Each structure stands twice: as C-alpha cells, then as structure tokens.
Amino acid sequence: MTIALEIKDLHVEISDKEILKGVSLNIEHGEMAAIMGPNGAGKSTLASVLAGKEGYTITSGSIKYLGKNLLDMPIDERAAAGVFLAFQYPVEIPGVATSAFVRTALNAQRRHRGESELDGIEFLKLAREKAKELEMSEDFFQREVNVGFSGGEKKRAEIFQMSMLSPTLAILDETDSGLDIDTLKIVAAGINNLRSDKLCGIVITHYQRLLEHLKPDTIHILADGKIVKTGDKSLAILLEEKGYQGIIEAA
Amino acid sequence: MAIDTETINAVEKATKDYKYGFVTDIETEFAPKGLSEDIVRYISSKNDEPEWLLEWRLQAYSKWLKMTKEDPKWANIHFPEIDFQDAYYYAAPKTDAEKPKSLDEIDPEILSTYNKLGIPIREQEMLAGIVGSGNVAVDAVFDSVSVATTFKSKLSELGIIFCPISEAVKKHPDLVKKYLGSVVPQTDNFYAALNSAVYSDGSFVYIPKGVRCPMDLSTYFRINAAETGQFERTLIIADKGSFVSYLEGCTAPMRDENQLHGAVVELIALDDAEIKYATVQNWYPGDENGKGGIYNFVTKRGACRGKNSRISWTQVETGSAITWKYPSVLLQGDNSVGEFYSVAISNNKQQADTGTKMIHIGRNTKSTIISKGISAGYGQQTYRGLVRMQAGAENATNFSQCDSLLIGNNCGGHTVPYIDSKNFSAEVAHEATTSKISDEQLFYCQQRGLNPEEAVALIVNGFCKEVLKKLPMEFAVEAQKLLEVSLEGSVG
Numbered sequence: 001m002t003i004a005l006e007i008k009d010l011h012v013e014i015s016d017k018e019i020l021k022g023v024s025l026n027i028e029h030g031e032m033a034a035i036m037g038p039n040g041a042g043k044s045t046l047a048s049v050l051a052g053k054e055g056y057t058i059t060s061g062s063i064k065y066l067g068k069n070l071l072d073m074p075i076d077e078r079a080a081a082g083v084f085l086a087f088q089y090p091v092e093i094p095g096v097a098t099s100a101f102v103r104t105a106l107n108a109q110r111r112h113r114g115e116s117e118l119d120g121i122e123f124l125k126l127a128r129e130k131a132k133e134l135e136m137s138e139d140f141f142q143r144e145v146n147v148g149f150s151g152g153e154k155k156r157a158e159i160f161q162m163s164m165l166s167p168t169l170a171i172l173d174e175t176d177s178g179l180d181i182d183t184l185k186i187v188a189a190g191i192n193n194l195r196s197d198k199l200c201g202i203v204i205t206h207y208q209r210l211l212e213h214l215k216p217d218t219i220h221i222l223a224d225g226k227i228v229k230t231g232d233k234s235l236a237i238l239l240e241e242k243g244y245q246g247i248i249e250a251a
Numbered sequence: 252m253a254i255d256t257e258t259i260n261a262v263e264k265a266t267k268d269y270k271y272g273f274v275t276d277i278e279t280e281f282a283p284k285g286l287s288e289d290i291v292r293y294i295s296s297k298n299d300e301p302e303w304l305l306e307w308r309l310q311a312y313s314k315w316l317k318m319t320k321e322d323p324k325w326a327n328i329h330f331p332e333i334d335f336q337d338a339y340y341y342a343a344p345k346t347d348a349e350k351p352k353s354l355d356e357i358d359p360e361i362l363s364t365y366n367k368l369g370i371p372i373r374e375q376e377m378l379a380g381i382v383g384s385g386n387v388a389v390d391a392v393f394d395s396v397s398v399a400t401t402f403k404s405k406l407s408e409l410g411i412i413f414c415p416i417s418e419a420v421k422k423h424p425d426l427v428k429k430y431l432g433s434v435v436p437q438t439d440n441f442y443a444a445l446n447s448a449v450y451s452d453g454s455f456v457y458i459p460k461g462v463r464c465p466m467d468l469s470t471y472f473r474i475n476a477a478e479t480g481q482f483e484r485t486l487i488i489a490d491k492g493s494f495v496s497y498l499e500g501c502t503a504p505m506r507d508e509n510q511l512h513g514a515v516v517e518l519i520a521l522d523d524a525e526i527k528y529a530t531v532q533n534w535y536p537g538d539e540n541g542k543g544g545i546y547n548f549v550t551k552r553g554a555c556r557g558k559n560s561r562i563s564w565t566q567v568e569t570g571s572a573i574t575w576k577y578p579s580v581l582l583q584g585d586n587s588v589g590e591f592y593s594v595a596i597s598n599n600k601q602q603a604d605t606g607t608k609m610i611h612i613g614r615n616t617k618s619t620i621i622s623k624g625i626s627a628g629y630g631q632q633t634y635r636g637l638v639r640m641q642a643g644a645e646n647a648t649n650f651s652q653c654d655s656l657l658i659g660n661n662c663g664g665h666t667v668p669y670i671d672s673k674n675f676s677a678e679v680a681h682e683a684t685t686s687k688i689s690d691e692q693l694f695y696c697q698q699r700g701l702n703p704e705e706a707v708a709l710i711v712n713g714f715c716k717e718v719l720k721k722l723p724m725e726f727a728v729e730a731q732k733l734l735e736v737s738l739e740g741s742v743g
Contacts, residue, residue, distance in 0.1 A: 051694075051698050053694050054694070074702075079697070079698055079700040090695070091689075091691045091692050091694075093692060093710060094714065095712070096710070104705070105696075105699035108699075112700065
C-alpha cells in the first residue's frame with residue numbers, strides 16, 4: 001500500500017491560539033483511520049483544515065494528498081480532487097432542493113475534472129440507487145437542503161451526498177453524534193458500502209460504538225493538539241476501559 | 252470617437268447655427284438639448300400624431316413645468332440633481348453607417364457577459380445592434396421566418412392587436428384615446444408627467460373579449476425590446492374574459508447612453524380578464540465605483556377594473572445605477588386579485604427603492620406581495636410598499652412577505668411597508684425577514700465542489716425561488732444565470 005495522505009508536523013492557530021501543535025499522520029490508499037480524543041483536542045480543526053475552511057492560520061507543516069500540496073488548493077479544487085467532509089453540523093440552504101444541490105455539486109466537480117456532466121435522467125437514476133442503499137425515501141430529493149431535517153436525517157443526507165460524489169478522501173466529523181442505534185447502523189453500513197482500495201477515510205469520533213461497525217484499520221488518539229497514541233482496534237477497547245485520561249497519562 | 256460623442260457634437264453644431272432654438276430641418280434626425288414646447292411638438296410630429304395627442308402631450312408638459320420642484324425626494328436613493336435642460340429628448344435611431352459592423356467592434360466585457368448568459372451568436376449580434384442583424388431577428392430566435400409569420404397571422408386571426416403605440420394611435424385611436432393615461436394620470440408623479448409629454452414610443456396590446464392569447468408575447472418580441480427608447484410608453488388592455496402574458500426586457504446587458512429612463516406602463520383588465528406582466532431589467536448599472544449607469548424611474552400600474560379580474564407583476568431587477576419603481580395594482584372590481592413578485596439586486600454602488608402599491612377598492616379583493624431584495628458590495632436596497640384597504644373593500648385580504656438577503660458587511664437592506672386600512676373586515680398580513688449569506692453556507696457549498704461565485708448564485712437562487720418560479724420557464728433559466736452574473740465579485 002502506498003501513502004495517499006501525508007500530514008507532516010502540522011501547526012495550526014485560531015486567533016493566535018495554537019490548536020494543533022505538530023500533527024503528523026500518514027494514511028494509505030484504502031485505509032480507514034479513526035481519530036479519537038477528548039473535547040478541545042483539535043479533531044474538528046484538523047477536519048476543517050483538511051477541507052480548506054477559512055479562519056485558520058497554518059504556521060508550519062504540510063499536507064500532501066496524492067502528491068499534491070493540499071494547502072495551496074482552494075476549497076472547491078480540493079473537493080474536485082476527491083476530498084469530502086461530512087459535517088458535524090450540516091448547513092441549511094433554504095429554497096434549494098437537495099437533488100438540485102447535489103447535482104450542481106456533482107457537475108461542478110465533473111467539469112473541474114474535465115468529465116462530462118450528468119443530465120437529469122442519469123443523475124436521477126444514480127440518486128435513486130444511492131437513496132435506496134441508505135434506506136432513504138425519495139421525498140427528500142425535493143426537500144430543501146437540511147432545512148427541517150432531524151439530526152438523523154441530516155447525517156444520513158451527508159452520507160448520501162458522499163456516496164453521490166464518490167470521494168477518495170472522506171473525512172467524517174462526528175457523524176455518529178446524535179444518532180440512535182438504528183440510524184447509526186444504517187449510516188455505518190452506508191459508509192462501509194463505499195469502502196474500497198480507492199477510498200481513504202478519517203473518522204472523527206468520541207465513542208467506540210461507531211467503530212464497532214466501521215472496523216477502522218488504525219486508531220489515533222489526539223490530545224492537546226498532538227497525536228499521543230496510535231494503534232489498532234484494541235486501542236478503542238482499551239480507551240473504553242481506561243478513558244482518555246488513563247491513555248494520555250500512560251503515553 | 253464614440254458614436255454618442257459624435258451625435259452630441261453634431262447637435263451642438265446644429266443648435267449653434269439656429270440660436271432661436273428649434274431646428275425645423277427634417278433631415279436632421281435629432282432634437283436639440285433641453286425640453287420645451289417645441290420639443291414636444293417635434294416628437295409628436297415625428298410620430299405623425301393626431302392633434303388630440305399633441306394637445307394631451309402639451310397639457311402634460313405644462314403640468315410638468317409646474318411640478319419641476321416636485322421630483323420625489325422621499326425615496327432612499329441619492330444622486331446629483333438632474334438638469335432636465337441638459338438632456339436630449341429625441342434622437343433618431345442610429346444609421347447603418349454609425350452601427351458596429353461586427354461583434355469584433357463590441358466591448359469584450361459585454362460579449363463575455365453574453366456568453367455567460369448563453370445567448371446565441373446571432374442574437375448577440377442583434378442585441379449589439381450590428382448592421383443588418385435586425386432583419387433576421389425573428390429568424391435567429393425562432394429558427395425560421397415562417398414561425399414568426401404564423402405567429403403574426405395567428406394573433407390577427409384572434410383579433411389581437413400588438414403593435415408600437417405610435418401605430419396604434421393611428422389605427423386604433425378610439426382604444427388609445429379611451430385608455431391612455433386612465434391608469435397613470437399625467438400628474439401622477441413628476442416622471443410620469445415627463446413621460447406623458449415626451450414619450451417616444453412603446454408597445455400597445457389589446458386582447459379582445461374571451462380571447463386567450465396563445466403565446467407569450469414577450470418571447471417573440473424580445474429582441475425588438477432592445478431598441479426601446481428613453482421614455483417608453485406601454486398600454487395593455489385585456490377585454491372581458493381574456494388572458495395575456497407579456498414579458499418586457501431582456502436578460503442581456505443593455506448599454507445605453509441615455510442616463511435617465513422614465514417609462515410608464517398601464518395595464519387594464521376588464522371583467523374576468525387576466526394580465527401577467529413580467530420584467531427582466533438589466534440596464535447598465537455603472538462600474539464598481541458607481542460611475543455611469545442608468546437611472547430607471549418608472550411608473551407601472553395596473554387597474555383590475557372589472558370583477559374577478561387579475562393582474563400580476565413579476566420583476567427581476569438586476570441592472571440600473573438607481574431603480575425607482577413600484578408596479579402597483581388598483582383593485583377596483585369585486586373579487587379582483589393583484590400580485591407582485593419581485594427580485595431586486597443591488598451590487599457595488601447600485602441603489603434600488605422598489606416595491607408595490609395594492610389599493611383595494613372593491614369587495615373580496617385579494618393581493619399578494621412577495622419581495623426578495625439582495626444587497627451586495629455597497630448596494631442599498633429598499634422595499635417600499637403600500638397596502639390600502641378603502642372603506643368599500645369588504646373582506647379584502649392582503650399577504651405581504653419581504654425578505655432581504657445581505658452579502659458582505661457594507662451593504663444595506665431596508666423595508667418600509669405602509670399599511671392603511673379603512674375597513675374592519677379587511678385583513679392585512681405582513682412578514683419580513685433579513686438574513687445574511689453565512690460563511691458556513693459558503694464553505695459548505697464550496698466543500699461540495701462549487702466555486703465561490705457558484706455558491707453565492709445557488710444560495711441566492713434558493714432565496715428567490717418563490718419569485719423565479721413565477722417567470723415563464725425559459726426566462727427563469729436565464730434569470731438564474733443573470734443573478735449569478737450580477738453578483739460577480741460580491742464574495743472573495
């Protein structure tokens with residue numbers, strides 16, 4: 001396996017406060033990595049910086065994705081290159097139907113990559129397939145993006161978008177938060193469906209529950225802006241027993 | 252030398268030679284600067300008008316003279332005082348010699364906008380006023396001349412009159428005489444008075460009793476509309492039980508050297524008749540510093556004169572440096588319905604003070620107002636509306652919704668609704684919201700692959716959805732693109 005994503009000694013500040021204090025992380029093609037850690041450790045900051053959100057100052061370090069310097073690329077270019085962020089708090093866009101939104105996004109990415117755009121019929125066929133996999137009613141195609149969605153619906157809609165856009169680097173920012181057990185299973189199955197040797201994933205979570213379904217290849221503990229421990233799924237079990245404090249102290 | 256400068260120089264030369272004012276030389280296809288009784292007579296004679304219309308114009312002129320200190324000051328718009336004697340009120344259309352010969356002579360910036368809007372090359376040539384392109388107008392838009400001929404014969408078979416108002420004055424004087432100025436009186440306001448005195452031409456539509464106009468009158472005449480003058484006059488009459496949908500304007504950018512535009516549009520719907528009037532306004536807005544640009548001071552009003560009649564205004568206002576416009580409906584007939592759907596954009600230094608008036612006179616009258624104002628850059632946007640329930644407006648209802656969307660930190664959105672009810676059984680509801688495009692929304696859209704401008708356009712289109720869906724289908728698509736073009740540079 002070759003390395004797809006290479007984060008080297010990443011230091012990030014928000015309004016002069018250092019949040020990430022030297023994060024280094026390699027993810028291989030087809031690898032699913034979980035990042036766990038206490039509140040305020042910098043997990044969501046890492047996700048935002050990978051996607052290119054403004055408001056963060058990168059003071060040093062580098063992020064290379066498929067050989068390209070991700071930090072030099074605008075947000076939409078990263079998306080076209082395969083980066084997808086499933087938001088912890090998906091954003092509402094009133095007046096825009098979900099299907100129109102996804103189609104606009106998909107075609108923007110395809111244009112960017114020099115591929116032909118999907119027409120309405122091709123798009124609908126694909127959308128129906130994906131919705132079925134996620135056990136979603138097609139009614140939601142016409143619903144406005146995330147407007148009036150329940151917590152579970154929002155997360156499911158994020159995974160739907162992800163499967164429509166078929167990214168190569170998926171960052172799932174606390175996708176399990178606020179989900180009941182049944183929805184969690186559906187969402188996890190949806191993610192597992194997308195797993196292939198072309199997709200690498202970063203799953204950010206607090207809990208082991210999602211990981212039971214996703215079975216990540218590696219688990220990293222992020223605490224106070226640094227990765228303090230890396231291991232396999234046994235680390236998550238250890239974490240459940242000892243808590244973050246126990247692991248961090250031992251590290 | 253720019254064409255307009257040439258014209259100005261030619262006029263100056265001509266007027267110097269004739270210092271007593273008016274030039275009677277018929278060969279000279281322009282009137283000198285300034286406004287006088289002679290100019291009014293000149294315009295009237297150019298259109299070969301009957302005596303009554305000349306009298307009507309002169310009457311308007313003398314009334315306007317008394318109003319000269321009355322140009323409206325209450326609107327939330329700011330501009331240097333207009334010197335009405337420093338303007339031209341009549342200029343003949345450009346001759347072939349003055350017209351550009353090919354698209355190569357057109358400002359590349361305009362061409363790039365045409366392309367963004369997806370306007371076909373032939374149509375671009377017509378919009379740009381290329382020599383000889385006008386002859387193929389219909390051909391280019393509708394693939395074949397025969398289609399246009401079919402349209403024309405179809406219309407006349409049904410007894411529909413659709414022609415320039417100057418022609419209607421000659422061919423259908425009774426109709427024009429009866430309805431001209433019957434909805435917007437000469438003294439209605441300063442600019443309406445000015446228009447009544449000096450209007451150059453415009454459109455006339457008459458739909459006979461019980462006839463449903465089989466086509467959207469707009470689409471066919473879209474190109475012709477590009478050559479409308481500075482002071483346009485439109486009169487549309489829908490006789491009992493008839494229906495017509497009319498679309499004015501064009502999504503293509505309009506460069507025009509006339510800074511002040513003062514159109515008057517009058518609609519009359521008799522018993523059980525319906526008029527749908529849609530406008531897409533994309534006059535030159537000036538540059539990003541607010542230099543240049545059109546002042547669009549328009550009076551549009553419809554009268555639901557008959558029972559069960561219906562008038563709806565739909566407007567997408569993206570151009571002009573200043574927009575001052577309140578398409579209104581007088582709900583005279585019982586059970587009549589008035590609607591106003593508006594999207595207005597002010598980007599850069601644009602200013603728009605726009606809205607509507609719904610005057611409920613008859614019983615069970617109903618009105619709906621949906622206004623979407625978008626401000627970006629240093630744009631200022633005001634919704635100004637009046638809903639009046641007269642004493643006789645038993646059980647009349649109104650619903651108004653005025654939403655403002657702000658992009659960036661330097662623009663403004665204002666809502667000024669007036670409600671005046673003299674009838675206890677009438678119901679008036681008003682809702683208003685102000686929102687901002689959030690950084691989170693922009694980030695979300697961009698993360699999915701949209702560039703910043705596409706992201707803004709998508710969010711704005713969502714915001715305007717209720718209004719855009721009221722536009723005829725093909726225009727709705729163009730209008731969506733137009734919103735995107737109009738908001739270019741508003742982020743990032």
